[in-house]
Amino acid sequence: MSALEHLPEIDNGLLRFLTCGSVDDGKSTLIGRLLFDSKTILADTLNAMEKTSARRGMAEVDLSLLTDGLQAEREQGITIDVAYRYFTTGRRKYIIADAPGHEQYTRNMVTAASTANLAIILVDARKGILTQTRRHSYLASLVGIPHLLVAVNKMDLVGYDQAVFERIKAEYLTFATQLGIKDVRFIPISALAGDMIVDRGEHLPWYEGPTLLDILENAPAAHTEQAEDFRFPVQYVCRPQDSANPELHDYRGFMGRVESGAIAVGDAITVLPSGARSRIKKIELGSQSLPRAIHEQSVTLLLEDEIDISRGDLIVKSAEAPVPVKHIDATLCWLSETPLSPARTYLVRHTTREVKAKLAKIDYRLDVNTLEREAADGLAMNDIARVTLKLAQPIVADSYRSNRATGAFIIIDESSNNTVGAGMIA
Known part of the structure; x- marks a missing residue:
């Protein structure tokens, strides 16, 4: 009987998590095993995996095929792109990101990690802590993933030896302390x-802790671990044009997504960067009126006063208003094959606001393998x-550590409209 059959039917909220580690540590196989054993693989998908495995002369199903979806990945036996998978158990819903292990795909991992709340870092029990293990741990910490789970894989290849596990655990804890991982x-x-x-299973009686799925089932969801300030970037100003309905003539709703915190009818708000103030008159979710809206809800806010608000403005609670800035210090990951040019002007997209920007200075470049700082x-x-x-117009930003939504931005090349960089505000 599967362990899932003993789980109560409750909902712990959506969990986004990332798998990462060195090449051939078994990330794709882990995800395949997780989905296979939790019985969340569709029959046609399983049938296709069985046929592919048989063509390769394998006696059992190759579970890594579930995430290595690109033809190039299947041919080379490596993960190149970020593969996302969705599944649900009786207790919660999940979004899994399988990030590539190669150093040349650092940008792919940063992208995948930016929305994750937990990272599974795989370590090959035969090889122990490697340079890529340290690099991925640093990147996970850099993008603000609050919970790390080090999974020492391939224990079957070291005879399920507890001493091997304890040695790897001690070595990683020393590194984690140096990096400030909590x-x-x-x-x-x-x-x-x-x-x-x-x-x-039957081979690890000396380990008394929870299974990997148990840890995932009970991991905190995003926005649940600390009080967050209310942040509402305006995406669209709704002004219905319906001559047959006079009640809509004065309707002016501000549509967007609550990135963090909560807001209720009657709360005092400030619109930034203008500084205009009002109160919440009504909150709508489709045709439904709500007394309160919380994080990750997409709603329409109506205010008591007529205020000039447009896309790119930020609505906050008046007691929680940050200060608009025209200079930002940030950690920047460069994503483009075209190098960053200090002479060029770029677009910075922060929440729903876009402003022109230029590079003022590079304090240092980080060697992600050694964590040493280099001049650049x-x-x-x-x-x-x-x-x-240096920004042409002000933006309203929080530090990335305090708010991952309003502390992050991307850089766009004006000439190609390509995303060329991703940043986290200090």
Whole structure:
């Protein structure tokens, strides 16, 4: 009987998590095993995997095929692109991002990690902590993932030896302390055999902790661990044009997504960067009126006063208003094959606001393998650096550590309209 059959029917909220680690550590196999053992693979998908595995002469289903979706990945046996998978159990819904392990795909991992609330870092029990393990741990910490789970995989290949697991755990804890990682847990697993993934298996009696799925089922969801300030970037101003309905003539609603915090009818608000003030008169979700809106809800806000508001403005509670700025210090990951040019003007897209910007200075470039800081006068693809940007108009930003939505931005090349960089405000 599967362990899932013993779980109560409750909802712990959506969990976005990331799997990362060195090449061949078994990330794709882990996700395949998780979905296979939790019985969330569709029959036609499983049938296709069985046929592909048989063509390769494999006796059992190759579970890594579930995420290695690109033809190039299947041919080379590596993960190139970020593969997203969605599944649900009786307790919560999940979005999994399978990030590539190669250093040249650093930008892919940063993109995948930007919305995750937990990262599973796989370590091959035979190889221990590697340079890529440290790099991925740093990147996970950099983009603000609050919970790390180190899964020591391929325990079957070291005879399920507890001493191997304890040695890797001690080595990683030393590194985590140096990096300032606060919440990290450890679990021995065999993704291939299924030990300690969904079911406990029979080979790890010395490990008394929860299975990997148990940890995921009980991990905190985003926005639940600390009080957050209310942030509502305006996406669209709704002014219905219906001559047959006079009641709509004075309707003016501000549509968007609550990125953090909560708002209620009657709350005092401030619109930034203008500084105009009013109160919430009504909150609408479709045709339904709500007394209150919370994080990640897309709603329409109506105000008591006529205020000039447009797309790109930020509505906040008056007691929680940040200060608009025209200079930002940020950690920047360069995503483009075309290097960053200090002479060029770029577009910074922050929430729903776009402003022109130029590079003011590069404080240092970070070697993600050694974590050493290096002098730099430009950035190439996959480079990560601490920079200062000068903006043509002010933006209203929080630090990334306090708010991942309003502390993040992307950089767009005006000539090609391509996204060339992603940043986190200090």
